[in-house]
Amino acid sequence: MNTLTIDIGGTKLAAALINENDEILQRREMSTPSSTSPADLEYALSQLVKPYKGLAGRVAVASTGIIDKGILTALNPDNLGGLNAFPLQATIEALTGLPCRVLNDAQAAAWAEYSRLSASVQNMAFITVSTGVGGGIVLNGELLTGPHAFAGHLGHCQADPQGPICGCGRIGCVEVIASGRGIASAAVQDLEGKNAREIFQAAQSGHAQAQKLVTRSAQAICQLIGNLKALLDIDCIVLGGSVGLAQNYREQVEQLLSQLPPAYHVSILPAHFQHDAGLMGAAMWQAK
Ligand SMILES: [Zn+2]
Structure with a gap:
């Protein structure tokens, strides 16, 4: 089963399709929206994952910030423009229709x-x-x-x-x-x-x-x-x-x-x- 994997950083958003041998099949990235609006981040994520529809069976997300029970909180408001309590896991699941696990990027x-x-x-x-x-x-x-x-x-x-x-x-x-x-x-x-x-x-x-x-x-x-x-x-x-x-x-x-x-x-x-x-x-x- 292929995994759609997403990396959310302070300056860029990246996505890749990874196979069972941990090989990257496709990869793309775009800029993280500079606004602090959750709607803008949600829109950017929807554009990021669009080309992968139907190609993966699950989603894995790494993100900057503290990711507690699927909710993203920025420990340092300088990163991610102070986005607070963003429902990351629920948003990605709704966008892709796939089960999703989320983790801090450095972890x-x-x-x-x-x-x-x-x-x-x-x-x-x-x-x-x-x-x-x-x-x-x-x-x-x-x-x-x-x-x-x-x-x-x-x-x-x-x-x-x-x-x-x-x-x-x-x-x-x-x-x-x-x-x-x-x-x-x-x-x-x-x-x-x-x-x-x-x-x-x-x-x-x-x-x-x-x-x-x-x-x-x-x-x-x-x-x-x-x-x-x-x-x-x-x-x-x-x-x-x-x-x-x-x-x-x-x-x-x-x-x-x-x-x-x-x-x-x-x-x-x-x-x-x-x-x-x-x-x-x-x-x-x-x-x-
Ligand atoms: Zn500190």
Whole structure:
């Protein structure tokens, strides 16, 4: 049976048809509506799934935000324009007439990455560092979602009690320091107004402030990994996202982690799936 899988992000909506061998047969994407109207999101989703009518037997959805009992809530109002309490599962079921399962996008990506690891790995954490910071945790071979679907929102662990306020409302979250947005917003002087990609380029060419901003991000991720090791004794970390996979970033996190006492050391692997992690993970989780 083919699965129609949908990924809802802050900037794009993607859909794909995936067969039983986890191969993508068809794929399309469009921009996420910039308005905060639920009707606009519903209309965009109806256009997205239209070409797949009659081709799939079920639907799997990965979305940004907290997806609790089929309802989408934006933890950070900067993402998805503050859409609140959107009935995601019911909307997709009504649009497609198919059974649907919904999951947070980083939790879905964690499941996709976990499925590729050796069977001896039972406990892992996935961290994605891009515009924001997301995560997912697998414990004893099971994806941890929690009773309110909040488990594994690693970007909202605290990194600095004196830090800036995060989009979620808490002070000094990992996301507000380590993410691409966090790196860019801390830039001053000649780097002010530059995006994370430009700051990474400046760091590569030896710009001192740019290097400091990247190190500050890597340090927040390193300490998050140390906390995860102490909390869950995980076997490995998978690091993804445009920042997480940027040149030398993972190596820098590894180098910082090696300075912590040995009990905190854990291997850090680069993510395998890139843009399709949410799509693949939701489909794999739906099928399990
Ligand atoms: Zn936060």
